[in-house]
Amino acid sequence: MEITRIEWTEELKTSHAGLDNQHKELLAMLNELGEAIQQGQGAATMKRIFACALSYADWHFRYEEELAAKYQCPIAERNLREHEAFRQLIAKFEQEYKAARTAELAGQGSSDTLEALAVTFHKQLVDWTFNHIAVVDKQIGEYVSAVTADKAKAVTAC
């Protein structure tokens, strides 16, 4: 299975170094899963990624949501909704993984099913990541940068 490595692009930059660094960690997680799929180890890695993705969500989403709230970003509500969709995506695949694994152990499924699930999981995570960061997080980063730059100008002007 050929999985394209995801590179950090201009499209994903948010104008906020802290957010960009944290987003790069999510990309690293996606690439780790992509490489495992290529080696036929997608299912085992997917199982580990569920927990990593949820702990990433707890850490990064909280940071970003607090930032958006602090600067009253107009897109803050949409950011919250899409973060919740990410958590639901992980929960959905975790359930599907458990069901497929149970079937496999009972001799009713096959490891091919689990590998195929890992491919779908990877694709949906990649889609969520690009659609979210390039649209919502980008606006948060640009908004926060603009507000903080204005405040710096005001301080300099005094």
Ligand SMILES: [Fe+2]
């Ligand atoms: Fe976000």
Ligand SMILES: [Fe+2]
């Ligand atoms: Fe983010």
